[in-house]
Amino acid sequence: MASWVLSPLYGAVLLLALVGLALLGLAGFATNVGAGTTRSVTPPIHLLVPTPAFSGLVSPHIEVVSQSDYFTCVYPQSNGGTQMANATSSVICESGPLVAGSLRRGSSAAQARAAAEESGYEIPPNYVAEPANNGQGWVFRAPGTTGNADIVRVAEENAQNPTGYVRYYNSGGQPLNWAGKPGPDDETHLPLRSETGSTEDPLGDDFFDLGFTATLGGIIYE
Amino acid sequence: MTPVSDTSLFGGKELDAVGEPVWAITLDSNVVIVMGQHREHEFRIENDITVENHGVGSSFSVRYDPYNRDDPIRENLTELAAIIGRTVVHCKAYVTGTLEIVLDDGTVLTIAPKDKYEAWTYTFGNFLLSCPPGGFESL
Numbered sequence: 001m002a003s004w005v006l007s008p009l010y011g012a013v014l015l016l017a018l019v020g021l022a023l024l025g026l027a028g029f030a031t032n033v034g035a036g037t038t039r040s041v042t043p044p045i046h047l048l049v050p051t052p053a054f055s056g057l058v059s060p061h062i063e064v065v066s067q068s069d070y071f072t073c074v075y076p077q078s079n080g081g082t083q084m085a086n087a088t089s090s091v092i093c094e095s096g097p098l099v100a101g102s103l104r105r106g107s108s109a110a111q112a113r114a115a116a117e118e119s120g121y122e123i124p125p126n127y128v129a130e131p132a133n134n135g136q137g138w139v140f141r142a143p144g145t146t147g148n149a150d151i152v153r154v155a156e157e158n159a160q161n162p163t164g165y166v167r168y169y170n171s172g173g174q175p176l177n178w179a180g181k182p183g184p185d186d187e188t189h190l191p192l193r194s195e196t197g198s199t200e201d202p203l204g205d206d207f208f209d210l211g212f213t214a215t216l217g218g219i220i221y222e
Numbered sequence: 223m224t225p226v227s228d229t230s231l232f233g234g235k236e237l238d239a240v241g242e243p244v245w246a247i248t249l250d251s252n253v254v255i256v257m258g259q260h261r262e263h264e265f266r267i268e269n270d271i272t273v274e275n276h277g278v279g280s281s282f283s284v285r286y287d288p289y290n291r292d293d294p295i296r297e298n299l300t301e302l303a304a305i306i307g308r309t310v311v312h313c314k315a316y317v318t319g320t321l322e323i324v325l326d327d328g329t330v331l332t333i334a335p336k337d338k339y340e341a342w343t344y345t346f347g348n349f350l351l352s353c354p355p356g357g358f359e360s361l
Contacts, residue, residue, distance in 0.1 A: 130348065132350070132352070133349055133350055133351045134232070134351055134352055134353070134354055134358060135358075136354050139350055146347050146348050147264075147345055147347070147348075147350075148264070148266070148343065148345045148350055151350075153350075153352070155352075155354065158354055158355065158356060158360045159356060159360045160337055160338060160354070160355035160356035160360050161338060161354075161355045161356075167340075172250065173254075173264065173266065173345070174250055174251050174252075175251070175252075175268075182250065182251035183251065183289060184251075184287070184289035184290075185268060185336070185338075185339040185340075186338075186339070187289075188251075189338075189339050189340070
């Protein structure tokens with residue numbers, strides 16, 4: 001009996017198992033995989049446990065995700081209605097898994113916001129989300145506004161655009177490029193998956209503080 | 223009487239700009255066609271516009287690309303201005319992504335979808351319909 005308890009092998013197994021259980025408890029692992037009612041939004045941190053000798057006894061890696069990274073599932077909603085852009089409690093779990101930089105069909109507003117921000121595109125926290133009328137993404141706008149001025153649109157992926165994209169508009173309804181200026185198509189469709197992998201805000205922190213005015217300096221026929 | 227749904231059209235019906243006059247055409251980074259006396263309907267066009275009028279036998283293409291660094295493109299914009307004051311009799315967004323605007327003088331404006339980018343966006347209040355890359359059917 002005493003030799004069993006003191007065995008270095010079993011002692012190590014017991015220690016690792018206890019550490020693993022403690023970490024799983026902290027991460028709410030049971031809730032995550034048990035009822036399928038929560039979902040991680042940010043890429044989880046992978047804590048690698050070097051346990052080659054105990055393969056099969058302890059999971060080769062443990063996902064450590066803070067509780068704040070979970071969204072609560074809601075039932076899929078119809079295309080009508082709005083939800084707050086920062087409604088972190090309204091992920092539709094039936095939609096595809098959230099992958100940094102991409103946005104699959106049937107996304108929720110929170111997933112669209114997260115996908116945009118994972119790719120480095122800021123959406124003001126007070127912006128209200130509306131389902132895109134074309135059924136392929138979300139429109140984020142300042143509360144109480146109408147039209148296409150000062151909005152941010154997040155488009156889901158489709159066959160032609162496999163990552164999805166973000167479009168920013170100034171107060172004149174012009175689509176903007178990464179520098180916050182009007183530009184050609186290829187510059188104003190901002191891909192959700194950064195080719196460089198950079199997570200820096202391509203628009204800069206001051207983008208929404210610059211108070212862009214309408215640059216409708218072109219010709220007007222009336 | 224309930225209108226018959228046209229399955230070839232996005233949403234099964236024409237856009238709300240039907241009956242509205244063409245009020246203005248604005249050139250900024252795109253061609254923007256504004257309709258309605260209160261400029262409440264806006265079509266932001268990001269692709270070529272084919273303009274046809276079989277009654278008078280005219281046909282031309284409006285091309286506008288001010289960002290082409292070597293040779294900015296501005297073709298037939300003056301000719302396009304002739305639609306100002308005309309009334310929209312049909313305004314169809316096909317599920318294929320093609321936008322077709324028919325005016326009361328028989329002029330037909332057609333904008334095709336683009337493969338990789340949005341070709342046009344229609345805005346009316348909070349209704350904002352953009353043509354996805356490849357059209358509405360591209361899943």
